[in-house]
Amino acid sequence: MNNVKAIYPGSFDPVTYGHLDLIARSSKLFEHLVVAVLRNSSKNPLFNVEERVEMLTEGVAGFGNVSVCSFDGLLVDFARQQKAQAVLRGIRAISDYEYELQMAMMNRRLAPELETVFLMPDGKYSFLSSRLVKEVFELGGSVEGLVPQFVIDRLSQRVPKNGSR
Numbered sequence: 001m002n003n004v005k006a007i008y009p010g011s012f013d014p015v016t017y018g019h020l021d022l023i024a025r026s027s028k029l030f031e032h033l034v035v036a037v038l039r040n041s042s043k044n045p046l047f048n049v050e051e052r053v054e055m056l057t058e059g060v061a062g063f064g065n066v067s068v069c070s071f072d073g074l075l076v077d078f079a080r081q082q083k084a085q086a087v088l089r090g091i092r093a094i095s096d097y098e099y100e101l102q103m104a105m106m107n108r109r110l111a112p113e114l115e116t117v118f119l120m121p122d123g124k125y126s127f128l129s130s131r132l133v134k135e136v137f138e139l140g141g142s143v144e145g146l147v148p149q150f151v152i153d154r155l156s157q158r159v160p161k162n163g164s165r
C-alpha cells in the first residue's frame with residue numbers, strides 16, 4: 001500500500017494511546033495518513049476541535065508521514081477532496097464490529113472506490129476508549145499509561161477535581 005493515502009477519522013476526545021498505537025502501525029503501511037477530527041458531531045465533546053487537533057498534533061510529532069486536520073460533512077466527500085484511497089478505523093473487540101461494518105458499508109455505497117481498512121491496536125489497549133478515560137479521570141482514578149502526559153495535563157485543567165488524585 002506504498003502509494004496509498006489514508007484518512008483516519010474520529011472524535012479523538014481526547015486522543016489515547018490506543019489511537020496512537022493505530023497511527024504508528026498504519027504509518028508503516030500507508031504513504032501518508034491524515035488524522036481527521038470530525039467537526040459537527042452530535043456528541044457533546046469535552047475538548048473543542050482545536051484542542052483535539054492540538055493534542056493529536058503533539059501525539060503524531062514523531063511521524064513524518066502523518067498530518068492532522070478537522071473536517072465537516074460526509075467523510076467520503078472529505079476523502080475525495082483529499083484524494084485519499086482508504087479510510088482507517090480501529091477494531092478493539094467484536095463489539096466494535098457491527099457499528100464499524102455499518103459505517104464501512106454505507107461509505108462503500110456512497111464511494112465505491114474508497115476502501116475501509118481495519119487494524120487492531122495492541123491487546124493492552126483493547127479495553128481503552130476516550131469515554132472511559134474521561135469518566136475515570138473525572139471520578140479521581142489514574143489514567144497514566146492510557147493517554148500521554150500532555151493529555152493528562154489538559155484533563156487536569158478542564159475537569160473539576162472530584163476524587164483522590
Ligand code: PNS
Nearest residue numbers: 009010011038073074075076103106107
Ligand atoms: O470516533 P468516532 O466518534 O467513532 O468517529 C465516527 C466518525 C467521525 C468516523 C463518523 O461519525 C463519521 O465519519 N462522520 C462523518 C459524517 C459521515 O460521513 N457520516 C456517514 C458515515 S457512514
